[in-house]
Ligand SMILES: Nc1ncnc2c1ncn2[C@@H]1O[C@H](COP(=O)(O)OP(=O)(O)OP(=O)(O)O)[C@@H](O)[C@H]1O
């Protein structure tokens with residue numbers, strides 16, 4: 001059981017203030033979704049937690065230990081192009097096993113874990129295929145399996161299903177919920193799809209821009225997730241409220257009179 | 266809706282769908298057709314060469330006929346030493362090219378990996394790249410004499426700088442998310458370089474080497490023309506002295522054929538080694 005703590009975190013890019021006073025905790029087994037208007041700093045926050053970007057000031061620690069760079073306790077899943085095309089599916093999944101950081105860990109255990117992950121992600125059939133021979137959805141499954149192979153305390157995902165079609169996304173949603181049950185990692189998940197956020201997360205954090213700050217946090221209190229739930233009134237309620245918050249904070253209220261003027265020529 | 270479903274029952278003869286045109290941008294072309302078109306270009310070149318010489322409008326001293334060139338090639342191969350000349354030239358190209366590559370691959374890799382290394386080398390290399398390698402020949406002769414080392418040095422001068430810059434570009438093109446995925450899995454700098462940068466850039470590097478091998482042949486001829494007493498470049502220069510234009514053609518065509526064969530061979534190996542690269 002680990003706890004990730006973000007406290008009074010700020011981030012500047014030169015004179016540009018990207019994030020201001022971010023406070024957030026995430027525990028193992030918990031699923032937190034970050035949503036917000038484009039450019040409000042979701043990716044930046046995720047990358048800071050992943051150690052790929054530095055913070056300007058503030059506290060970022062796991063179980064009281066400060067984070068200074070990337071580490072295999074926080075594995076990251078990217079939207080695209082992160083698989084190694086020269087390796088087969090199983091070799092991609094087992095990539096971390098060849099790294100010094102994993103020396104001395106039980107090898108038989110790892111083989112079993114890799115096989116279990118392939119099975120969990122429905123990849124057994126394509127075990128020896130190359131990534132370029134797979135569909136987009138399958139590729140993202142491999143990327144998730146590769147991250148899980150490191151047995152991270154926290155899984156960081158930046159719009160991992162952003163490039164997938166709706167049906168594939170739905171399959172991936174149920175898969176990722178299943179993964180959460182089995183692997184017990186804490187998941188920090190960036191998306192611009194509110195429905196996805198409400199369906200997957202225990203908490204939805206709305207970021208607002210100028211500068212990026214936390215606008216509101218929504219505890220999602222819904223029964224066990226099934227695809228039908230997406231049509232239930234309480235689900236739609238969360239979806240509507242959060243969407244409205246994002247719209248209100250994005251500063252992009254569509255001005256219908258301008259549109260009408262344009263259409264009139 | 267109603268209109269659509271009323272169409273469902275209508276039986277029409279399925280029309281065969283025409284294959285997509287080869288003339289769409291990035292369209293496709295079948296292998297046999299590609300070979301046929303490629304062959305046509307060679308045949309056309311040969312035919313126009315032959316007709317110009319057969320018509321007699323050009324003095325054979327300026328442009329020998331294809332037949333003359335073939336018989337001269339036979340002559341050179343049987344009574345002279347075409348094969349030793351070719352062999353020694355290939356050896357020089359390979360030696361100069363191998364030394365360049367052995368130095369350029371690691372240096373390019375480190376330039377592509379670390380910004381301070383890039384800052385140190387890149388402007389220097391850009392500068393050196395524009396120094397005319399040919400103009401260095403007198404200096405090289407002074408420094409290295411007329412032994413094998415001077416020819417190899419000229420080839421090195423002509424290929425090395427281009428090669429390093431192109432290889433560092435290949436490394437820079439490795440997608441950031443491949444690197445970052447490795448880092449978040451706990452890879453060290455060394456592991457990122459060996460297991461991601463090198464592997465991911467390898468198809469590009471292989472292509473870079475294939476292209477720079479062509480430069481190596483150009484500089485070989487330069488080197489052999491001024492500082493050798495063997496090799497194809499030397500033979501070409503000798504032939505000029507005795508106005509043996511047909512022999513000059515043989516030398517040039519032999520180099521062209523060697524180039525074509527190695528290039529095709531390397532492309533074949535590329536496809537075998539890196540099947541995931543879509544061309
Ligand atoms: N390396 C950088 N240098 C300067 N500015 C940056 C840098 N990275 C991000 N930014 C800026 O920080 C802001 C937040 O960017 P970020 O990518 O985190 O947004 P986002 O919420 O993920 O947006 P999207 O939904 O479009 O992915 C943007 O205005 C962006 O221009």
Ligand SMILES: [Mg+2]
Pocket residue numbers: 042043044
């Ligand atoms: Mg983003």
